Amino acid sequence: MSYSYRDAAVLKTILERLKYLCAFPSPTGFAEPLADELEKRLSAAGFVCERMHKGELLCHLGGEGRPLVYSAHLDTLGAMVRTIKSNGRLRFAKIGSYPDHSVERENCVVHTASGLSYSGTVQFFNPSVHASKDASEAKRSDENLEIVLDQCVDSDTQCRELGIAPGDWISFDPRTVITETGFIKSRHLDDKAAVAVLLALSDAAADGSFQPKRRLSLFFSLHEEVGHGGATGFGSDVGEFIAVDMGVVGEDLSGSDTTISICAMDSRGPFDRKILRGLTAAAHSLNVDFALDVYPFYGSDADAALFAGNDLRHGLIGPGVSASHGYERTHCRALDDLFAVLKHYAEID
Incomplete structure (x- = not known):
């Protein structure tokens, strides 16, 4: 129509x-x-x-x-850095209310206090179906979701050297699309x-x-x-x-x-x-x-x-x-x- x-x-x-x-x-x-x-x-x-x-x-x-x-x-809606893990990945706290699964595999940006921004992705902590059956079956929560930064970091120290710290805001990629039929899809x-x-x-x-x-x-x-x-x-x-x-x-x-x-x-x-x-x-x-x-x-x-x-x-x-x-x-x-x-x-x- x-x-x-x-x-x-x-x-x-x-x-x-x-x-x-x-x-x-x-x-x-x-x-x-x-x-x-x-x-x-x-x-x-x-x-x-x-x-x-x-x-x-x-x-x-x-x-x-x-x-x-x-x-x-x-x-x-968004998130905030809660903890920097020992492997350089980020545990986050939700800002606003949303289902945990709704942000899995979403691209995101971490906004640091100094004004720098770093891209990343929200992932299950062991996301490969070839490595774990939990990738398909586990209920998602803030305990098993994490942000994987697009940076070569594998420790808390390396992550902090980028200027990332608990309290930094996180925004999600809106992925805005307007179709020829008039629908608007976006976060x-x-x-x-x-x-x-x-x-x-x-x-x-x-x-x-x-x-x-x-x-x-x-x-x-x-x-x-x-x-x-x-x-x-x-x-x-x-x-x-x-x-x-x-x-x-x-x-x-x-x-x-x-x-x-x-x-x-x-x-x-x-x-x-x-x-x-x-x-x-x-x-x-x-x-x-x-x-x-x-x-x-x-x-x-x-x-x-x-x-x-x-x-x-x-x-x-x-x-x-x-x-x-x-x-x-x-x-x-x-x-x-x-x-x-x-x-x-x-x-x-």
């Missing part, structure tokens, strides 16, 4: 931004350089930006109505697909094709994957906080990786009924296909905002993303529809 898109130029921009974002390493705790780059670009476009002490970025797009925040997170679509859409909204606001009636701000979180990204930093007068984050695709859900998803309830409880009505009405008015689902194993920056004590209504919408927290997939149609719904929602006061 092929799809027609509302604005090919906007979609092209979204995809260009998405490829750039996915290629920029930003595991939680290592995402400030990406926020710095976005702040430069948004400020150069004429928008007023603010930074929080812990790095989060707030960008004001304009508008005079009731304050509204769209939030997306720049931080991704970190959670949540860089949504970030790309919000940046396209800023482009539209800059050129005048988008004029929000709400006083709209974009909030770029750097700590969503560890639970506190949306806790603070967007202003006490904000009455609505909408997390723009991945929609879940899986068994017992109606979501698809070719459509947008609106979340009615996640693991923390129901989302605001008024916002749910507004988002679904916006989708209906644009003839956008969408899923309305309950996510039992999900949390977001919208939850963090409420649990931090902020007095606001909260919601969640995003592109459907399959294989979440692994090698993920979405579709150009979902990004095209998400842009249209977010734009329409902010144009109605």
Whole structure:
């Protein structure tokens, strides 16, 4: 099946931004350089930006109505060097939550404190099927997975001489692919697909094709994957906080990786009924296909905002993303529809 898109130029921009974002390493705790780059670009476009002490970025797009925040997170899953083994290989600790097997055989980069970077691969400690039956049968865990550096090292000392030490961040190769049929396959679509859409909204606001009636701000979180990204930093007068984050695709859900998803309830409880009505009405008015689902194993920056004590209504919408927290997939149609719904929602006061 092929799809027609509302604005090919906007979609092209979204995809260009998405490829750039996915290629920029930003595991939680290592995402400030990406926020710095976005702040430069948004400020150069004429928008007023603010930074929080812990790095989060707030960008004001304009508008005079009731304050509204769209939030997306720049931080991704990743890892950190835990121990340098005696054979020069690295034991790592996960940043964020993901199945151990999902990173096996993945290329990665170790980012040292001095600014040097070293490539490597996540491997089972004895990965050859010709050498061990455990290569096929053993359950993967942080005890038997390790990072094999692309360096001629076979000792702890040689590894440390490169400048590698416990506490160094590790990013995974996104392997971004956009197919001729419109599918986007990559790590970190959670949540860089949504970030790309919000940046396209800023482009539209800059050129005048988008004029929000709400006083709209974009909030770029750097700590969503560890639970506190949306806790603070967007202003006490904000009455609505909408997390723009991945929609879940899986068994017992109606979501698809070719459509947008609106979340009615996640693991923390129901989302605001008024916002749910507004988002679904916006989708209906644009003839956008969408899923309305309950996510039992999900949390977001919208939850963090409420649990931090902020007095606001909260919601969640995003592109459907399959294989979440692994090698993920979405579709150009979902990004095209998400842009249209977010734009329409902010144009109605």
